[in-house]
Amino acid sequence: MSQSITNTLETLLAPRLADTALAFWQKSRDELTAGVSTHRFAALIALASRHAKRTPLELSPEEIDAIAELGVSIDMRGWNLLELLRVGLITARCDLNEVSFAEDFEAQFVYADEGETCALYRALALLPAGERFVWRAGEGCRTNMNNVFATIALDTPYPVQHFDDTAWNQLVMKSLFLELPLWRVLGLDNRRSQDLTRMVLDFAEERESAGRAINNGLWLCLGPHDNERTSALALRAWAAANSGQHAAIVLGLARCNLVAVAEQLGADSIDTSVTSALQAAQNGQTDNIHFAQLTADNSETQA
């Protein structure tokens, strides 16, 4: 498995690295496959910054398909080249299943700079026996650096697979606080508990009391657990909402099995984004990806 991950990462790296950088990758990969000391591992992760910059990957559709074939349901479109190189260096290790790796991996966090920290967290979903690193991922969620937090919260299946309810709810709530694009919290579709719904509704009411707008992503986090409060919130929010927010409310209500309320609110609308959201709602097309479009005209575009 890790072999095929490293191979896939290599096919992404190869066309993007200059000759000397590619040579660095190949030599390092061979070293790592053979086994390296803790110090050497750390040095290779650090030295990667001399060979790759933080340039966006701009993955092609074929490459996205190749990543999908790994069966990890990770979204690497938000990674940069330096992160890709570093994650490649991690997965190239020959002892990913061993204690030796778990110890070395954890040690990296102690000395990691900002870019390395992000790369280390990005690697989590691609490591075997991911449950070994749950505490570490929780530490990452406690960070004050939004970009570090985002590498754990967004585009990765790690949290939904490994976090307990407390940690999961905290991750969703913090994403909301930071106005991250919630549709990129993978697994949120199927993990909206009663507790989470209550926390989100409480949060929405706090925002209202403070006279602050409700982020579109909030509607993604509600489950069908408190229809009275959810409907009431939708009714209150509708009047002041713009068209993108209307669409989010419609989809959010539908996610809570409140299509009827959505229809009622949107009945008179001639706004195309509302009518198409209603249509999607009626067809049950309300999962994360349908919120992606709504973020363009909303504060949560990029936190």
Next chain:
Amino acid sequence: MRFFDPHIHMVSRTTDDYQNMAAAGIRAVIEPAFWMGQPRTNVGSFVDYFATLVGWERFRASQFGIAHYCTIGVNSKEANNEGLAREALELLPHFALKEGVVAIGEIGYDEITPAEEWVYQHQLQFAVDHDMVVMVHSPHRDKKNGIIRSIDVAREIGVPMEKLVIDHNNEETVQAVLDAGAWAAFTIYPNTKMGSERMVEIVRQYGPDRLIVDSSADWGVSDPLSVPKTAHLMQERGIEQSAIELTCWQNAIDAYAQSGQIDVDELMRDPVIDQSQSFSDNSVLRGQQPRIDEPVQN
């Protein structure tokens, strides 16, 4: 005008400072590793400090559209705690090779003791081994002698003079540093030591080549706007624009970009708040205006 403050201890400064600095045109800073104002008692304290320099403080600066680089080193004061200094030196390989670490520093002499000498030499050797720039802190007492000695020792160990920056110079020391071929940096302190007025005269007398202006603002009485203020005074006093640009921006870049750790092209671009750099869909830089009114969220 845009400015580079290549010596400032931001861990001791507030977000008000960051806002004012950004508003005054400061686009990039270098934060040298130094002491905390009181002695550290264990090596873990160094670990967390160095980690802050390459992590949290860099992030904090980015929230204000300011590029943050740092130097890593064991300072001369704490070199005198020999056991601790040795342990701290073992951290060098862990931190000094990180992205955005532009030099070994600030290192050098304080009281010019044998313990300081040993720690200084050890770090010079590390810099030579890793082809790095060196930022030298010159002592407050016996300054001239200390500076000459730090240059001689660095040369002996093989530090190329163009990779050596001697900081905290004054009228008495500048000639020796320039003659050696090193970079001469000046700390502009309000009230004491070097003031902006004296700096203007030094630039007039020596010309702008290899002179660098910085604030060294820290936890003491100091001014994080020293660089822009000095630049404006130079302007008022008729110093050529090109000389101001060199001493308050370009020379620092030329000196420290030798580390390969400053992306000069990116620095030349308009400042952006880089909050989305590592998780944006398709772009690292989005060209937005600095949101210096936005607090750091947590």
